[in-house]
Amino acid sequence: MKAFAAVLALSFPLAALAQAPSDPQIAGIVVTANRIDVDAGKLAKARSKNKEVQKFAQQMITDHTAVNKQAGALAKKLKVKPEESDTSKSLKQGAKENMANLKKLKGPAFDKAYVEHEVAYHEQVLGAIDKVLIPSAQNAELKGLIEKVRPAIAAHLEHAKMLQESLGKKS
Amino acid sequence: MKFAPERLEVAVGDTVTWTNRDLVPHTVSAARAGVESGNIAPGASWRFTARRGGTIDYLCRYHPGMKAVVVVR
Secondary structure: OOOHHHHHOOOOOOOOOOOOOOHHHHHHHHHHHHHHHHHHHHHHHHHHOOHHHHHHHHHHHEEEEEEEHHHHHHHHHHHHOOOOOOOHHHHHHHHHHHHHHHHOHHHHHHHHHHHHHHHHHHHHHHHHHHHHHHOOOOOOOHHHHHHHHHHOOOHHHHHHHHHHHHHHHHO | OOOOOOOOOOOOOOEEEEOOHHHHHHHOOOOOOEOOOOOOOOOOOOEEEEEOOOOOOOOOOOOOEEEEEEEEO
16 A cells, blocks of 8 residues: 555656746756665665665666766756756655655565655656656757666666566565 | 667677767676676777677676677677
């Protein structure tokens, strides 16, 4: 019941934006979205006893850190200062709730909840990339960066789904 | 998040250069063939000289599904 409710509650807060996000807001969303997954990955790496989950978590840490490094460098180059938006704030709130939920769990229950959330999260981020971030980005380089990130998010989603399936088989 | 081309044919003595054009790090790893690039950062390159014939099935250690092959003639 708990995991189900958690997935329902997660919805990329696009409704929070009445209009297309500005480039500074897009930068803010990208940085926030990456940081959230790095934090969740660190928790999973420390808490999970499952080798495959730890490996996935490490990949999240490595990849999302790398993307944020590039995003930061580009923002600096373009003199775009990442800005908070209702979307980035909602993302942070959702992350806070997810982390609080995960911290109550351990063992296979933790693994299942962590991976379930990662599937839902990457699905939502992919959707936001396609429907909002890429279409709204004004600056060509910023748009290009997000387009370049897309395959990584898609790969993460595939990996998370595979992991979810194999965890499901074990129980 | 993939190697391109996924199949490359080279001759013994040829050098292959992999350039990471992605935003995230990758590796070129083939345990059986004794090939290991270590971490290839975004923008970085790694070179390998094929010293003997055979098929090198390689992958990226960080990203399952990222696989390709070098056939050395």
